[in-house]
Amino acid sequence: MIHTSSKVQDIRRQFVELFRNKETVVDRTGAQVVEIINASFIADEDVIFGTPNDDWNERELQWYISQSRNVNDIPPPIPKIWKYVADENGFINSNYGWCIFSYENGKQFSECYNALAKNPDTRQAIMIYNRPSMHVDASKDGRSDFMCCQNVQYFIRNNELISIVNFRSNDAVFGYKGDLFWNKYVTDRLHNQLLVNYPSLQKGPIIWNAASLHVYSRHFHLIEKELKESIIRNAKAIRNMTSCFIEENRSN
Numbered sequence: 065m066i067h068t069s070s071k072v073q074d075i076r077r078q079f080v081e082l083f084r085n086k087e088t089v090v091d092r093t094g095a096q097v098v099e100i101i102n103a104s105f106i107a108d109e110d111v112i113f114g115t116p117n118d119d120w121n122e123r124e125l126q127w128y129i130s131q132s133r134n135v136n137d138i139p140p141p142i143p144k145i146w147k148y149v150a151d152e153n154g155f156i157n158s159n160y161g162w163c164i165f166s167y168e169n170g171k172q173f174s175e176c177y178n179a180l181a182k183n184p185d186t187r188q189a190i191m192i193y194n195r196p197s198m199h200v201d202a203s204k205d206g207r208s209d210f211m212c213c214q215n216v217q218y219f220i221r222n223n224e225l226i227s228i229v230n231f232r233s234n235d236a237v238f239g240y241k242g243d244l245f246w247n248k249y250v251t252d253r254l255h256n257q258l259l260v261n262y263p264s265l266q267k268g269p270i271i272w273n274a275a276s277l278h279v280y281s282r283h284f285h286l287i288e289k290e291l292k293e294s295i296i297r298n299a300k301a302i303r304n305m306t307s308c309f310i311e312e313n314r315s316n
Contacts, residue, residue, distance in 0.1 A: 068271060072109035075100065076290055079112075079236065079279055083287040096281040103277035107229070107244050107270040112236045113279065113286035121245040128161030128246060145238075151205040158211045160246055163193040176218060177254060181261045184220040191216045191250075194232075212239070216247065218254065224268030225258065227251050234274035237283045244270070 123139040135146040164172040172191040179189040193213040202210035
């Protein structure tokens, strides 16, 4: 079995290299963005840049589980970004709990579980988040919410539950860390249910695919910080190698 060998640290290095070479694009708002097209990596760290936000993760999880598609039901304080993308009454599209748990969206979690419980070798265990009508729904009643997550597919291979997360667009700072927290929750919940069917089943990697993985200009300072730290790390490595070389020559 072969899957991507890239990890979060590799993605971090790619962003640093793009930033160092001043390779940026301009998004629809006119902001400068450092962007990786078709990023694929194992989500082995909770953040790409920045630090985890445990308070927000828990509040967003509560809202997702409620399946409410109104931002006014988010445990306060409500983030500005959610108010910005909502219509004048607070409605949005991207409550991911609604996407996978609701009957209205096809009971995606249940269908996925049933597929795996019936056949551990299946390639049909998919939780579909997005929908064709999103081209219209994204701007319905003045909202600005074209859902970012497309789907998540699950495999059982070599007695491991493997998650493959697919995004059309993913902010590498705020977006990734919140989305990974959610996907870990869903994976844990699915794994716990599948233990009834497969008692020795282990949790495998979460593989992250983002058609556009990007860092906005307001977070360029995080890339700069990583760049400076990488220079320091490289300098230390060179000094250590030089010291070892000198000591080896002395002993000879």
